[in-house]
Amino acid sequence: MDACVFCRIVEGKEPAQVVYQDEEVFAFKDIHPRAPVHILIIPKRHIASAKDLSQEDATLMGRLLLAANRVAEQLGLQGYRELIQVGREGGQTVFHLHLHLLGGPVPVW
C-alpha cells in the first residue's frame, strides 16, 4: 500500500470529496477545515515538499495555482488565500506538497 495518504487519495484508495482534477492536478476538501472553504490542491505526482521542486517543475506549480483559481471560481469565492507550508518548521504535516485554498473571513495576521 502506498505510504502517502495523498497518493492513495489520488488513486481512489482513500475516500475524499474531490472538487477538481485534470491530468496533473487533484483537489479535494480538507477533512479538518480551518476556514469556511478549505480545499487542498496537490500535484498528482508525489513531491514531498515545495523544497524539493526543481526548475522543471515550474510549469506544474503554476498550473497548481491556476487550478486553485478555477476551483475558487467554481465555488463562487470573491477573494481567497493560497497557502503552502514548507517543511515541518513551516507547519507542513503531510509530506505530499499541497496548496491550501482558503475562503472566508481573513484572519488578522
Add this chain to the structure above:
Amino acid sequence: MDACVFCRIVEGKEPAQVVYQDEEVFAFKDIHPRAPVHILIIPKRHIASAKDLSQEDATLMGRLLLAANRVAEQLGLQGYRELIQVGREGGQTVFHLHLHLLGGPVPVW
C-alpha cells in the same frame, strides 16, 4: 509616475531592501513585517492579482515559487510559509500580485 508602488520599486524609483532578482522575479523585505522573516516576491511584470493569471503565466508563477525557495535558502530558513492573498476579500491590499514568504513561528490557524 507609475501608479503601482511595486512597479516603482522594481524600477528603482522607490526604496526597498532587495533580497533577490532575476529577469522575471523581484523580491524585497516587507516594510510592515508580520513575521521575523517577511519577504515579498513579485513578478516584475504588472499583474494585478492572482485572479488575473492566464494559462500562459503558469511557468512565471512556478518561477515565483522557485525564487521563494531560493530566497528561503539564502536566508537560512528551515521551514517557511508561502501565502498569496487574492482579491480584497482575500486580504489583498496592494494590487500587484505578490507572494508572502514568511519565516518564524507558525501561527495557530
